[in-house]
Amino acid sequence: MANPYFIHPATIVEKIREAEDINTYRLRLVEERAQRTYRFTAGQFNMVYLFGVGEVAISIVSDPDEPEFLDHTIRVAGRVTSAIAGLRPGDMVGIRGPFGQGWPLEEARGRDVVIVTGGLGCAPVVGAIEYIFRRRDQYGSVKILHGVKRPHDLLYRERFDGWRCQPDTEVLLTSDQPDKAWHHHVGVVTELFERVSINPAKSTVFMCGPEIMMRLGVPILIRRGIPASAVYASLERHMECGIGLCGHCQLGPYFLCKDGPVMRYDRVATWLGRTGV
Amino acid sequence: MAERTTADLLESDKGTSVMITASVTRGVLPTANLQRLLDVLGAKGYRIVGPRVRDGSVVWETIRLVSDLPIGWRDQQEPGRYRLEQTGSQQIFGVVHGPQSLKPFVFAPREQLLQIERTNDGFAAHQTIAEQEKVAIIGARACDLAGLAIQDRIFLHDAHRDPYYARRRQGLLVIAVNCTRALATCFCASMETGPRARSGFDLALTEMNDMLLIEGGSEVGCGLLAHLPLSPASEDLIDEAATEIDACARSQVRRLEQSRLPQALYEAHEHPRWDDVAGRCLACTNCTMVCPTCFCHTVEDTPDLSRQRTAHARLWDSCFTQEHGYIHGKNIRPTIKDRYRMWLTHKLASWIDQFGTSGCVGCGRCITWCPVGIDLTEELPVLLAWRDEPSVKKVSKED
Numbered sequence: 001m002a003n004p005y006f007i008h009p010a011t012i013v014e015k016i017r018e019a020e021d022i023n024t025y026r027l028r029l030v031e032e033r034a035q036r037t038y039r040f041t042a043g044q045f046n047m048v049y050l051f052g053v054g055e056v057a058i059s060i061v062s063d064p065d066e067p068e069f070l071d072h073t074i075r076v077a078g079r080v081t082s083a084i085a086g087l088r089p090g091d092m093v094g095i096r097g098p099f100g101q102g103w104p105l106e107e108a109r110g111r112d113v114v115i116v117t118g119g120l121g122c123a124p125v126v127g128a129i130e131y132i133f134r135r136r137d138q139y140g141s142v143k144i145l146h147g148v149k150r151p152h153d154l155l156y157r158e159r160f161d162g163w164r165c166q167p168d169t170e171v172l173l174t175s176d177q178p179d180k181a182w183h184h185h186v187g188v189v190t191e192l193f194e195r196v197s198i199n200p201a202k203s204t205v206f207m208c209g210p211e212i213m214m215r216l217g218v219p220i221l222i223r224r225g226i227p228a229s230a231v232y233a234s235l236e237r238h239m240e241c242g243i244g245l246c247g248h249c250q251l252g253p254y255f256l257c258k259d260g261p262v263m264r265y266d267r268v269a270t271w272l273g274r275t276g277v
Numbered sequence: 278m279a280e281r282t283t284a285d286l287l288e289s290d291k292g293t294s295v296m297i298t299a300s301v302t303r304g305v306l307p308t309a310n311l312q313r314l315l316d317v318l319g320a321k322g323y324r325i326v327g328p329r330v331r332d333g334s335v336v337w338e339t340i341r342l343v344s345d346l347p348i349g350w351r352d353q354q355e356p357g358r359y360r361l362e363q364t365g366s367q368q369i370f371g372v373v374h375g376p377q378s379l380k381p382f383v384f385a386p387r388e389q390l391l392q393i394e395r396t397n398d399g400f401a402a403h404q405t406i407a408e409q410e411k412v413a414i415i416g417a418r419a420c421d422l423a424g425l426a427i428q429d430r431i432f433l434h435d436a437h438r439d440p441y442y443a444r445r446r447q448g449l450l451v452i453a454v455n456c457t458r459a460l461a462t463c464f465c466a467s468m469e470t471g472p473r474a475r476s477g478f479d480l481a482l483t484e485m486n487d488m489l490l491i492e493g494g495s496e497v498g499c500g501l502l503a504h505l506p507l508s509p510a511s512e513d514l515i516d517e518a519a520t521e522i523d524a525c526a527r528s529q530v531r532r533l534e535q536s537r538l539p540q541a542l543y544e545a546h547e548h549p550r551w552d553d554v555a556g557r558c559l560a561c562t563n564c565t566m567v568c569p570t571c572f573c574h575t576v577e578d579t580p581d582l583s584r585q586r587t588a589h590a591r592l593w594d595s596c597f598t599q600e601h602g603y604i605h606g607k608n609i610r611p612t613i614k615d616r617y618r619m620w621l622t623h624k625l626a627s628w629i630d631q632f633g634t635s636g637c638v639g640c641g642r643c644i645t646w647c648p649v650g651i652d653l654t655e656e657l658p659v660l661l662a663w664r665d666e667p668s669v670k671k672v673s674k675e676d
Contacts, residue, residue, distance in 0.1 A: 004437040005390045007402045007589070030399070051393060051400045052580035052587045077605035092399025238604045240576045243437045247573030247594070248601060250623065252543070253630035258436065274546055276615030 004243045007049050007094035008034045013069065015089055018155045021076040022120065023085065024061065026069050029095065038067050042127035043102025043234060043262045047242050048072060048084070049094030056080040057239040057257070059124040060098060063131060070095070073123040073155070099242035100261050103128040104232055108204040112140035114196075116217060118147045118189050118209025124234040124261065125208040126156060133166050142169040143196045147189025147213070150177045170196055190217045193224070200225030207233040207265075211272055218265055231265035235272075251277060302493045304507025305514060308369060311489060312343045314452075314480075315415075317504045323413035323450060326382075328372055334359055335375035337382075337414070346416070347372045354460040354641065356650030370416055370454045370484050373463070376646055378569030379421045382412060383445045384428055384593075390441065390576070391589040402589070406444050415452040417478070419471030420463075420640035422453055424569025426477050430632050431572055450497060453478040457485075457521040459529045462641030464654055467532035470638045472525045483518040490518050531644075531654045535635060537661060539626030545660040546618070554656055555614035557649050562595035564643035564651075565620065570628075570636045573601070596620050621653060621660075 014026040027048075029035045045059040056078070062071035076085045084093065105128060113132060117125055132139050144163055148154050154173065164171040172192045174185035185192060190213070203226055207214050214233050222228055237249035237256045244255035252271035254260060271277050306314070318325050319341065328335040330347045340346065351371045353360045364371065389405045417425075432442035456463075456472035465471030474481040479498030483490040490510055493499035565571040575594040580587040594601060596619050602610035610616050628636030637653070644652045 003404055003406075003440050005441075005589075005591075006404060007391060007393070009399050009401070011399070051395060052578055052584055054578045055576060075605075094393075094400070094402070236604060237609065238602065240574070241591075244435060245431070245437075245439065245572060246575065246591075247596065250619075250627070253539075253627040255631070270543075276610050276612065276618060277546075 005096070005241075007047075007055075007096050009092050010070070010095045012087055012089050012091050012093065015087070018073060019152065021085065022073065022155060024071050024073045025084070025087070025093075026062075026071050027093065027095065028069055030092070035068065038070075038098075040064055040067060040070075040098035041102035042105060042131045043124055044098040044100050045124075045239075045242070045257075045261060046070065046072065046095045046097035047099070047239075048074070048080075049096065050080060050083050050087075051092070051094070053083045054080045055094075055096070055240070056084075057099075057242065059127075059234070059261070061123050061126040063127060063134065065131075065134070073126075075120055096242060100257055101259065101263075103131075103206055103234075103262050104204065104264075105131055108132075108206075109138050110140065112142070112199055112203040114143045114145070114198060114203050114205045116145045116189060116192075116205060116207045116209070116213070118213040119149065120153055120155065122146060122155070122208055125206050126159065128206060129159075129163060133163065133169075136166060140168070140202060142166065143198070144169070144171045145174075145189055145192040145196070146172070147174045147176070147192070147209075149175065151175050151179050151182050172196065189213060190220055193217070193220050198224060198226065200227075203230065205231040207231060211235070214265070215272055218269070228266035228269060229264060232262050233265055233268070234261045235263055235268065236261065302499055302502070303510050303515075304491055304502060304505070305510050306489045306491055306505055306507055308367070308484070308487045308489055310506055311369065313505055314501070315341065315343065317501055318413045318450070321411070321501075323411045325413050325415065327415045328370075328375060330361065330372075333361060335361070335372045337375075337377050340415075343369065346370075351458075352460065354462045354645040356462070356644050356652050357647055358650070359645050367487065368484060370482070371458070373456060373458065373460050374418055374421070374640065374642070376567045376642060378567070378640065378642070379414065379417055379425045379449075379451070380428060380569050380571075382414065382449060383425065383442050384432065384572060384574075385441070385445065387590055387592050388441050389588050389590045392586060393578075393589055394586045395584070404440075406440055409444055409448045411448045411450070413450040413452065415454075417451050417453045417474075418456055418640070419453065419474045420465045420468075420638045421569060422451065422474055422477040423465075423468075423470035423638040424640070425451070427570045427632065427634060427636065427638070428572065430634070431570075451478045451480075452498075453481040453494075455481060455483040455518070455522050457483065457518075457525050459525045460641060460645075461530060462644045463529050463639065464531040464533055464641060465639035466526040466529050467534070468635065468637060468639035473522045483522065485514065485518055485521070488514070490514060531641065531652075533625075533637065533639065533654050533657060534661070535625075538635070539629045541661045542622055542626040542657075546622075548660050550656065550659045551614050551618050554617055554651060555612065557651055558597075558613050558617045559648060560597040560613045560616055561648060562597045563646045563648065565595040565597060566593065567642040567646045568624075568636075569638055569640060569642070570624075571595070575600075596623070621656065625653070625657065 009030040010027040016024040058072040240246040244258035249256040327340040329338040432439040453474035478494040573594040624636040
C-alpha cells in the first residue's frame with residue numbers, strides 16, 4: 001500500500017496574484033505515474049511542501065475533472081506560506097494528498113444550492129461552485145452570498161462576475177467596512193439571507209468562512225426551515241499529517257483532516273458552540 | 278479491538294520456526310533457568326530488551342543476562358512520586374513498570390519519514406523505513422499489551438496503514454509478566470485490561486517464588502517453549518497463580534467508572550472543575566509522553582548545513598503545548614484549562630467514538646509522572662457528578 005507520508009514533486013505552472021499576500025499557484029505533478037493516478041473531489045485538500053521548510057494543508061480550488069492542474073490559493077500566514085510566497089513559475093513544491101471529505105455534490109444534485117462564504121476563507125468552496133456551473137442543468141437555483149470585512153479582501157473578482165452571469169443564479173456581496181467605491185450591500189453576510197428567497201425543502205447549503213459566521217448564520221437558516229442536516233461547512237484546524245494520525249485537527253470526536261474538512265452541520269453544531277475545542 | 282499477536286505479523290519467522298507440538302502451550306521453568314530463554318532468543322537473532330535500573334527508575338534497555346534485570350527491586354508509585362527500593366529478595370520482576378510503555382518501540386519518539394535531496398530541477402524524496410529489527414521485550418505488563426493493541430488499531434487498522442509503525446511492529450516479540458502486586462496508582466482491573474495478560478503476547482510469565490509459570494500466546498511463543506527445560510504445570514500451581522493475580526486485581530485502590538462515557542464527559546464541558554485542575558496543571562506534557570496510547574505527533578523538516586538534503590521526520594507532540602492548537606495567528610486552545618480538557622476528554626470519551634475503545638488502559642503512569650500529582654481517577658468522578666448536583670450552576674449554552 002502506498003506510503004501516505006510520501007511527497008510527490010510538483011511544478012508551479014502559473015502564479016496568479018489574487019490580493020496582497022495571496023496568490024493562487026497552479027501546480028502540476030512531475031511524476032507521470034502520480035499524474036495518471038491523482039484524482040480529487042471539490043473540497044479536498046493537499047499537504048503542500050516546500051523543500052527544507054515543511055508542509056501546510058491547502059484546499060484545492062480547481063476543477064476535479066481537470067486533475068492535471070491543481071490550483072491552490074495560499075495566503076501568507078506563517079513560516080511555510082511565507083516561504084512559498086517567494087516562489088516563481090518553474091519552481092518546485094511537493095504534494096501529498098488529496099485528503100479529507102469534500103462537498104456533497106452528489107447529494108445536492110437536482111437541488112438548489114446556497115453558498116455562504118465569509119472573508120478570505122472562501123477558497124475551499126470555489127472548486128464546488130465551478131463544478132456546479134460546468135454541470136449547470138444538473139442543479140437547481142444557485143445563490144452565492146459572500147461577505148468580506150473590507151472591499152480589498154474580495155478575492156476572485158472576475159469569478160464572481162462570471163458566476164453572476166450564470167442562469168438562475170444570484171450573487172450577493174457585502175462588506176461591513178466598505179469604502180466609497182463599494183456598491184454592494186453593507187453589513188455582515190448573514191444579513192444577506194433576508195435578501196434571497198430560499199426553498200428550505202429543496203436547498204443544500206455550503207458554508208465556508210469563520211466559525212462565528214456559522215454559529216450565527218446557521219440558526220437563522222434553521223429558523224427559515226432548512227434542516228441542519230442540509231447544511232455543510234468546511235472547517236479548519238491545524239493539520240500536519242492529513243490522515244487522522246497527528247492529532248491536531250480534532251473537533252470533538254472528529255478528525256477534520258479525514259472526517260472533514262467538509263462536515264454536515266448537525267454533526268458538529270454542539271462542538272462549534274464550545275470554546276477551547 | 279484488534280488482537281494481533283506477533284504470530285499474525287511475524288511472517289518472516291515462519292520459515293525458521295521449529296516444529297511444535299500443539300500440547301506445549303504451558304509449563305514451569307525454575308527461575309534459575311530463565312537465562313535459557315534469553316539464550317534461545319539471542320540464538321534466534323533477537324535483540325533482548327528488558328527493564329533495567331537506571332537513574333532511580335527502570336527503563337527498557339538491551340540486556341543479555343538475567344542479572345541485568347532489576348532483581349530484588351520494587352517500585353512504589355503514588356501521585357507525583359516514583360521510588361525504587363531494594364528488598365534483598367530474588368524476585369526478578371518485582372518492579373511493575375517505569376515511565377516507558379511499549380509505545381517507543383513501535384511509534385518511535387522520532388521517526389524519519391523521508392530523506393529529501395535537492396536536484397537540478399527541484400527535489401527527490403526517498404522513503405526511509407527502518408530495517409526490520411527483531412526485538413524481544415521481556416517484562417511487559419497487561420496494561421502495556423492493551424496499550425499496544427490500541428496503537429495497532431490506530432496505526433495499522435485505519436484507512437491508511439502506517440508503514441513505519443508496521444515495520445517496527447513486525448519485528449516485535451513480547452514476553453509479558455502477569456502482575457501479582459498492584460501499585461497504588463494501578464487501575465487496570467476497572468479498565469478490564471489486567472492484571473492478567475489476556476492477548477497480544479507471545480509468552481506470558483507468572484513469577485511464583487522460585488518458579489516461572491510460562492504460557493505461550495502465539496505460534497512463535499509456543500515455538501520457543503519447545504527449547505526450554507519445562508516441567509508440566511500442575512493444576513495447583515495454575516490455581517495458585519490465578520489466585521495471586523485475582524488478589525492483585527482486588528487490591529487495586531483506584532478505579533475508573535466508564536459506564537456513562539463518552540456522553541457524560543462531553544456534557545461536562547463547562548464544569549467548574551476544569552478551572553480547578555487547570556490551576557494545578559503545569560502543561561508539562563509528562564502525562565502524554567508516558568501514556569501508552571497518546572499518538573499526537575508533529576512533522577518537521579531538518580535540512581543539513583549544505584541545504585542539499587533534508588530529513589523529514591515525525592516527533593512525538595503533545596496537546597499540552599502552546600503550538601498544538603495553533604492555526605494561522607490563532608490558538609484554538611489558548612489556556613491550560615482548554616488543553617487539560619482536550620486531553621482528558623479525548624483520552625476517556627472521544628477516543629471511544631474514534632476507535633471503539635477507551636484511550637486509557639489503567640496503567641497509572643500519568644498519575645505517577647505528573648509533577649503535581651494530578652490523578653484522572655480523582656478528576657473524572659467530580660466531572661461526572663455535574664448532572665447530579667443541582668447546586669452547581671450550569672453555564673453550558675448548548676444541549
